[in-house]
Amino acid sequence: MTEMPSIPSVLLELIAKYLQRNNISNFQLDELTKQYAHQSRMPLYKWWNLLEEIYQQHPTPVLGHYIGELAEPHHIHILGYLALSNPDLNNFLNCFKNFQPILQNSASFSIVQKEDSFCMCWTPVVHKNSQLSNEVLISGVLSTIRKILQRPEIAPLKIEFSAIAPADTTPYPQVYGCPVIFDSEVLRLWLPLEILHLPIPSSDPYLRKLLDQQAEALLNTIPNPDTFLKDLQLLIVNMLKIGEPSAENIANQLNMSLRSFYRKLSTYNLQYSDLIKNIRSELAKTYLTKSALSLTEIALLLGYAEQSAFSRAFKHWEHVSPSEYRKTHFLA
Known part of the structure; x- marks a missing residue:
């Protein structure tokens, strides 16, 4: 039996943090926070619906990026602890392959290496897709990598989103600092190969x-x-x-x-x-x-x-x- 697509309920903290910074209140977020206060996971579709409602209430281009960039290692549970304890990014990503379902179980994860770059790939296993949720995921992963390596300057080489392109795509290259494409069959984050063997200086x-x-x-x-x-x-x-x-x-x-x-x-x-x-x-x-x-x-x-x-x-x-x-x- 296939498990319902879900995410860690602690990720609601990201939305709460974003709304607090922008002096916005949202009833649906308050209700979900109460409902899942003592549960480790929440249904993915409720996360998608909440993001859509926040966007309708506060229509900001690339909204998911600004929510995802607030991610801290603890938001990905054991993945964060493993990240902080691994010797380098390559070792952590090998763990990530197995533990990725903790982050979200609606896509299968793989890593592809090329001569001077590597790609973190999420292949959707559900038919529907959410651009806002993908933005949170990509920016959250980027934020986590930068924080565990203590290298805020790390920049993606290219991003391929697997959802339908939004009406206005012009802000995306400027926000992410790299080429961005849409309607890809796989969600892809391309990064420089050289960062794979950077040491992780922190411990947990x-x-x-x-x-x-x-x-x-x-x-x-x-x-x-x-x-x-x-x-x-x-x-x-x-x-x-x-x-x-x-x-x-x-x-x-x-x-x-x-x-x-x-x-x-x-x-x-x-x-x-x-x-x-x-x-x-x-x-x-x-x-x-x-x-x-x-x-x-x-x-x-x-x-x-x-x-x-x-x-x-x-x-x-x-x-x-x-x-x-x-x-x-x-x-x-």
Whole structure:
């Protein structure tokens, strides 16, 4: 079953911030803020409708850009924490491929590299599209990249919007400082290739604390782990962040053949599938009890494509749902 297209409800903060700066009040925003105050996500169509209403109330050319540029790393949840903790932009974008559904799940994401540029691409998976929402996304991503790299001068090379062109397209090249085209089959943000390996100078204490908790949780998965098992556990945790870690990939990372890897595990009386399950279980319990991460974020950190798959697995392990477990064990 396909999940309803949705976005993090925290993004309502961007609109609230924009309206406050311009001394504008909006009843629909107030109602949505109340409605989703205790929910991590909101339907995409409500976001689109709100943007349209704001535009009708306050018709500003390229309105979505001025909302999106207010984005801070925390507006993209775990993506922001990962961004601040990665060594460079290239590493972060590899994480972004997997975690992008947190930002919005109405498009599939990919990266294309050319000789002197690279492109972040969003291919729509819903028929309808919203120019205002695309503007918020592009400007929000640009703002986040500039802030995590601490390089406000970074400029796009070209932007291709996948929505129908607005009546007046003349302000767009001036606002974005690059060529802008419309009616593209894919939403594309082109950037200089050289920024891919720029270092990310900041660190994030929240994520650092979380990673410390990860290490503690790992030590609980196997009694008295030796160097091989510690290395293996840490490798699995890192690979979970970018998807399902196959035994083949793990063996390659350890410079072992798959057969040798399985033989090595057998000396510890371990099955690979059991090891993955134990690590996921311990990390899930740590995230649920010692962090404020949403279930969607936890699912993606554990290598699940959807929250529902994580919830089913967790209930199988612990005989209660993740939400029930958090209610009775949360330590803060």
